[in-house]
Amino acid sequence: MNIATDQACYDLMVTASEGGINYWADIIRRQRARHPDSEIVWCLVAFEADVQDGPISCNHPDIEAAEIGRFMVDPGMIRDGIRRLLAPGAKISPAIRRDVALLATDPEHCPDADSADAVVQFAVFGELVFG
Numbered sequence: 001m002n003i004a005t006d007q008a009c010y011d012l013m014v015t016a017s018e019g020g021i022n023y024w025a026d027i028i029r030r031q032r033a034r035h036p037d038s039e040i041v042w043c044l045v046a047f048e049a050d051v052q053d054g055p056i057s058c059n060h061p062d063i064e065a066a067e068i069g070r071f072m073v074d075p076g077m078i079r080d081g082i083r084r085l086l087a088p089g090a091k092i093s094p095a096i097r098r099d100v101a102l103l104a105t106d107p108e109h110c111p112d113a114d115s116a117d118a119v120v121q122f123a124v125f126g127e128l129v130f131g
Helices: 006-020 075-086 094-105 113-124
Strands: 025-034 042-051 070-073
Touching (some): 006 070, 070 075, 094 113
Antiparallel strands (some): 025 042
16 A cells, blocks of 8 residues: 655655754755656655764664664655554654645645654654654
């Protein structure tokens, strides 16, 4: 089952990288590619970032690294973050859970910056670490 369309993932990455995660991460590289439905439009397909205060310890069974200082986010990571955030028992506010869950029924929906931040944190760390 596809949790989010590629476009929804691209949109969420833009929201996260342009304001959602900037209080704890510094974007060091953005990767853009031609939008698959357009000859002219470019879209963000991945970004790389550093954790501002150095490596963060990670103890999630799905994540190999024990310490995360630099990370890459792409649509696959976004989908992993959505799955982890929506999993039973995930510690997240009901408002963010609802905002992200709308992606399953409304592919045009774009979660707000707080939700995009939470998805990236669940993708990178397996849990909410900041905020």
